[in-house]
Amino acid sequence: MIKHFLSLSSFSKADLLSLIHRSHFFSQNQNRPDQIHHLLKHSIIANVFYEPSTRTRCSFEIAAKRLGADVVNFVPEHSSVKKGETVYDTLKTLESLGADAIVFRHSDDHIIDLIKPALKISLINAGAGKYEHPTQGLLDLLTLFQEFDKLEGLKVAVCGDVKHSRVAGSLIVAAKIFGMQIYQCGPESLLPEIPGKHVENADFDKILPEVDAVMMLRIQLERHENLELDSKSYHHQFGMNHRRQELMKKNAIILHPGPFNRGVEIADELVEHPQSRIFKQMSNGVATRMAVLEWAMSGRI
Amino acid sequence: MIKHFLSLSSFSKADLLSLIHRSHFFSQNQNRPDQIHHLLKHSIIANVFYEPSTRTRCSFEIAAKRLGADVVNFVPEHSSVKKGETVYDTLKTLESLGADAIVFRHSDDHIIDLIKPALKISLINAGAGKYEHPTQGLLDLLTLFQEFDKLEGLKVAVCGDVKHSRVAGSLIVAAKIFGMQIYQCGPESLLPEIPGKHVENADFDKILPEVDAVMMLRIQLERHENLELDSKSYHHQFGMNHRRQELMKKNAIILHPGPFNRGVEIADELVEHPQSRIFKQMSNGVATRMAVLEWAMSGRI
Amino acid sequence: MIKHFLSLSSFSKADLLSLIHRSHFFSQNQNRPDQIHHLLKHSIIANVFYEPSTRTRCSFEIAAKRLGADVVNFVPEHSSVKKGETVYDTLKTLESLGADAIVFRHSDDHIIDLIKPALKISLINAGAGKYEHPTQGLLDLLTLFQEFDKLEGLKVAVCGDVKHSRVAGSLIVAAKIFGMQIYQCGPESLLPEIPGKHVENADFDKILPEVDAVMMLRIQLERHENLELDSKSYHHQFGMNHRRQELMKKNAIILHPGPFNRGVEIADELVEHPQSRIFKQMSNGVATRMAVLEWAMSGRI
Known part of the structure; x- marks a missing residue:
């Protein structure tokens, strides 16, 4: 089963508490590579940000690397967007290239709903649409x-x-x-x-x-x-x-x-x-994204 | 001997078949890091794309990472291009910095011919010039x-x-x-x-x-x-x-x-x-680039 | 103690000679991962270049990777700069996200002096201000x-x-x-x-x-x-x-x-x-940056 992380509303209280506890563990152990670096070893995370965001992109990138994953940054300005490629085709392309999960930000509210059913890999909402940034x-x-x-x-x-x-x-x-x-x-x-x-x-x-x-x-x-x-x-x-x-x-x-x-x-x-x-939130963001990436890819790798 | 991958025409039928067989092996074993992750371990691949191409750049980047290589992305807009540096000097710079191979895309037909004799590292044509995308x-x-x-x-x-x-x-x-x-x-x-x-x-x-x-x-x-x-x-x-x-x-x-x-x-x-x-081609692209990178750097690392 | 690398003038002759000797060692052993790849393993270096520089950024990136570190490239154009974030807040953000050192280039002479006292991680001058490029x-x-x-x-x-x-x-x-x-x-x-x-x-x-x-x-x-x-x-x-x-x-x-x-x-x-x-200088640049990164983070990791 593909596990997407799109909205907090799709989780039970117990599941969210479990993610919070795991995030807390990571916040205490970010610098313990012996404990955590094997968890997503050899997996590939694609960052696809149609809206710029240093903070969130870097946060996901560091979270992925702490867990041993490799990261590919897709930057729309340098890409097929100029050639008119649709978002759907871009994400299917990254799936075909072997990405294990896609971290996604876009301004359009409904684009995730259109894309989700066709993806065979996890989609993680990094602030897509107007309503949620889970x-x-x-x-x-x-x-x-x-x-x-x-x-x-x-x-x-x-x-x-x-x-x-x-x-x-x-x-x-x-x-x-x-x-x-x-x-x-x-x-x-x-x-x-x-x-x-x-x-x-x-x-x-x-x-x-x-x-x-x-x-x-x-x-x-x-x-x-x-x-x-x-x-x-x-x-x-x-x-x-x-x-x-x-x-x-x-x-x-x-x-x-x-x-x-x-x-x-x-x-x-x-x-x-x-x-x-405020700065603790940023630090917690990395820990949280580690928990989310691990959750999304569990069972896959 | 430096092995460049510039045109299919410079290969014999037997050599191409050998690359196709190796590509097929990688297409079956992309997710077997135990089998493949050591092959280019610690080598450095520089992506140098003067024309934007998400698909090809990411494909090479993932191929390199699957084989354990590190990747440096040279993005002309953020670079010395603004300062008037020539393509030749950019590639010689990347060679001096320690890149083991350069994946190269440029619109000019003849630029590879000018540059090739002076390079001591492999040059891989990622769609340079008008005529080939090998x-x-x-x-x-x-x-x-x-x-x-x-x-x-x-x-x-x-x-x-x-x-x-x-x-x-x-x-x-x-x-x-x-x-x-x-x-x-x-x-x-x-x-x-x-x-x-x-x-x-x-x-x-x-x-x-x-x-x-x-x-x-x-x-x-x-x-x-x-x-x-x-x-x-x-x-x-x-x-x-x-x-x-x-x-x-x-x-x-x-x-x-x-x-x-x-x-x-x-x-x-x-x-x-x-x-x-179509999407299988994209997936095969990663496998093919793994075979090409491995071929180009064999004997070097 | 946080070790910043900001100006050659803050070092004694003996300390600089020690860095030169270590750089020479790295220049002789760049391709000996068994000797050097563990030195900064699992640490994270953030490249923050407000002025473009392929050569210097790639040089630091390759230096970091040779030592086993991960690199996060902060590209101002794709970032919160558009949202008016101050340089100080950007660097504190990268610190909060878990970067172990920041490689920094900016045109402003005095910005490092403003920022340095507040940072808990190493700041490395990659050509900031008008006067030094140490x-x-x-x-x-x-x-x-x-x-x-x-x-x-x-x-x-x-x-x-x-x-x-x-x-x-x-x-x-x-x-x-x-x-x-x-x-x-x-x-x-x-x-x-x-x-x-x-x-x-x-x-x-x-x-x-x-x-x-x-x-x-x-x-x-x-x-x-x-x-x-x-x-x-x-x-x-x-x-x-x-x-x-x-x-x-x-x-x-x-x-x-x-x-x-x-x-x-x-x-x-x-x-x-x-x-x-000239090209030897570029190659030496990687070796030198390896020595500087190792020096800056010694005692931290």
Whole structure:
């Protein structure tokens, strides 16, 4: 059976917990090649990124290499895309060339659904479409789990362009599965409809003292001209800064999926604040992707 | 002695058969790292592609990695090309840096002849110049050989822009060596002069019932404005479709070097038809390149 | 302790000699994987080049792979640079992802000073800023040492755009440490102020019979419009050619950091002349970078 990793919603709570535990193991043993380097030895992972993302591509590449796999980077600009090759044909080509799994990012929502049934190798969503970025969701869960030793009942504020965020999308899916409560904050026009009882809108300053974690989202003001907000007023209204950090519980943590705009959604001095877990999230991302790659290819190699 | 792989014409029939047999072995053992991963262990292959080609570059990269080699990708856009470095100096640089072989693609016909005498490492033609793409030719031979268990006497129709096709160029060279018969089909202005008795022009529909294989070529209509053909009429006149597939012998096969334009030279539903070997060709390409890399570096490492 | 490799000036003469000896060892044993492939096994080197450089990037990549390390290439065009991520955040991200060392090139002089204190992994200067390119300096020292079996007292002419050359910058630093004498030649407006007694300006033709080596620098005439020199007159006034080679001592050598402009700063026929060490410098560059990577990561892995 081909195992695709496309959305957190297709996993049971038990399966996700199992992936989180395995991710935690890898986060503790990334530098123990004797323990882990044989796990995907001689397998080939193809990175296919139609949208650029250093962070995510490098994260998957390092995860694969830590497990002993080889990585082939497909860069659309240098490729048959110029010759009009379809995404389907590109992925079937990589399958034919012997890739064991494809790590995939594309802006189109539905392209994965079209392609999935025809692939004989694992497809891993590295942020495809508009709605989910499931390995990011999983690394956020790992980071929360490492901090609080549980997920159930945690309260998380998500602030910024929640509507267009794949990161928020995956977190909201996870909230439903694990019984977390999500508070959507930010400019009203950037908040999506409320999908169910585990999500509600909130005033950012009022909810801060209540939550266990704050997920700050990157805001691209140039994409939202109707907001008529400049960086400074956005930061004042919705940015994480010293004043807001002081409103938070002492053991609450600050998250951000990166890349971040310093001085816009987060003040310079908060990025590496003791309550920030931003760089730890990145580190956890590698561990999480190791767990996902291992899961996807188990039984194949 | 430095062994370059530049043109099928420089090989004897026996040597090509030996490469085909070795390619077949690799096609059966790509996932047997215990059998093959030591063969080029610790050697370094440089991919130098002045013309973009995902398929061919990734194919060589995976072939090299399957044999345990390391791969360095030279991407002209990010390179000293901007600083005016000549191709000769770039290749000599890669030689000086310790590459054991260079996989090379360039649009210039004569550049290999200029460079070859000065190189102390193997040069492998990955589609340089206008006339040959010898690893593609070899993978086509492997695919035919796996199908028919012989090459001599096979009849192959090649349809499309035969004149400008490096793929057709290498197939025609092979036809002469192995005693195959090639039928050139397509718009008259895109058919080259007939190079000898093993090649003739033919009406596509009339020859289809006679041939063992049809090689469809990618057509870039935008390059041939004088054809005054749109995609639809090209497809009607020269494309592989259901009607034409039914004209073929039941055991004849459809080939295409890729990337293909669905609905132009080949109908959607024919790409993965039971008589199509298109994705198998891609898979065979890796096996063939493994054989070529091993051959080129034997005696060196 | 984190060991950065940023400037030759931060090393003692003894430490540099130790690096030169180790580089020489690697230059003799590049193809002895049994001796060297375990040295950085399982470590991860990130190449971060904000300015393109095939030669230097590939040189570091091959050096890392020869020592058994994995390499991740960060290519700014395909990355979060488009999203406005700062250099500091990019490097901290690569650190968080698990890179063991970062090989770094950037045009900004001061960016390394800003970043260094915050990094917990080694930073290796691959030509950052305007003033130094220390691995190039070290490979030049290796090449001189292999030739003359000493450095003290050697006389080296440097000819061309000395003012803007990171290569000359590092050589001048080394001259001070090792007691070499540097002669700056070239268009007067491209010669920097004389930094101390080990450097002086000289007439190129007059100094040629005195020196042990000539370092020709690449000249980009288009950057120096006020020179009002075309390639031909530049070559006549300051280029290395047959006439000038004959002025040199018989055992003196010609160096060039590459990439070179044939017919401008060096005549075609001099590039591979018996007295030229240009391609040997490239080969030595890999050996030198192996020594630097090993040094930087010793104690870490």
